[in-house]
Amino acid sequence: MAGRLDGKVAAITGGASGMGRATAMRFLEEGASVVIGDLNMSNGESAVKEAGDAGFGDKIAFARGDVSEETDVEALVALAVERFGRLDIMFNNAGVGGAFGPITDTTVEEWDYTFDVLVRGVFLGIKHGVRQMKRQGDGGSIINTASIAGLSGGAGPTAYSAAKAAVANLTRATAAELAQDRIRINSIAPGAIRTPLLHSGRAAEMEALAQDKTPWPVLGEGSDIAGAAVFLASGDSQFVTGHTLVVDGGALAAAPNFWGFGQDAMFKKKAGLNRGTTGDKSDVRDVNNSK
Template sequence: MRLSGKVAIVTGAGSGMGLETAKLFAQEGAKLVLSDINQDRIDALVDDLSSQGFTVEGVLCDVSDRSSVEGLLAKAIESYGHYDILVNNAGIMDGMEGIESVTEEKWDKIFAVNTKSLLYAIQPAVRYFKENGIKGSIVNNLSLGALYGARAGVAYTASKHAAAGITKNTAFIYGPDGIRCNAIAPGAVATNISETMTDVDMDSAQRIGLGRATMPHPGSPLEAAQAILFLASDEASYINGAILTVDGGWASI
């Protein structure tokens, strides 16, 4: 099993790609600390995995709140004595607004969940890995919006571009310590992220929709989770600072 003996933390594990990542990690031997902002979803997942004999803890966590994230990381140490893998999967969409119409309130909310959350999680994780000599693996779930300008509104696009920069810089700075930081950039994946969209700007959405003409069929959350598993595992030991597109070839068209 690829993650035997590993302890993994996964945010946004209650649905979509996070849920499938949690299931795969469990099947590959990891002990898990799973978080979500929705208590019912995380409870259901923990019950499901526990009933199958997997070792798992669930934590209600708001990734936009530093103390909440710190509590999540502390839970892994409290429960298992250490952690080796951090998957930053939680994220939200904007309303497809261009810069003309996005509000500062929306901008701040998107950045808090999609970008500042990485500071809250990766900063203490890196310190912990270094202090304990752990060759930790960090995987961030980005988006093609981290690489292109026509996949979402300005706030989401900017937040994910920033997350790409965090990924690359962390990989470069801490690679000598044996710490890896990589990311996936999914294209159209069938998840429930649209639930987080509010006040959609239809004019901007129509413009952004032009790019969908070249979009392959939507991928499954499991297909994205398989990429996360690979980057998290020792099979990717020589991969650091990579952003792996998981998009059926959309980015190449």
């Protein structure tokens, strides 16, 4: 049976763990060749091994890179072309939790780091993905990872929410710009998905919190995002562009308040920087509520 992505070539940032890794494996199963980019070398090597063990060793490649660095993103696209001859799908998925805590306790450096990864990384992925697709002349699909945090207050930390709102808007703006080139640009807005980024080393606690805020009786999995990505990457969505597809088990419909806003709210107690699965250590500090 033919796959929905037979003959296509995809590049996935943040493809070595969580939603990106699940999507990479699903794309391979659907017939695509995949280049994954990730800052975490060990996770990248593990993902390549998993693909090889599943019989896809000749259809996967890995490049270590930082999505906030233009040369790294450009190199990821170049590797896809060098290894597989073209680029049809660019999934700008790399992410971190970023700055968290009260706005009064967020440093400029933490804010900038969050936007560098979550917004600048998407901008660079669109820029260099589109350049290659235009050279090919037969269109393509760009997919960006947004979040329900960017569509509603209370669904994520402040800086993260603002950055993901920017991703959703960037998706719409570039979709309008590039429609004449038959390059579709859409985003996926996940809710609580069971990944290492959600866990942050406290799997039971964070999953219980997320489940309490999600109307669907089970949490989302990376495979749920992979399914949405296959739709947006394939011809099934050929007339869909500028859209943000919410995949959240009804959390946004229920007006999520993941962080709470009372005096004892979680986000008022700690501040710092969540670097996710990059392999770099996160920072956490107590908040001085006397400020």
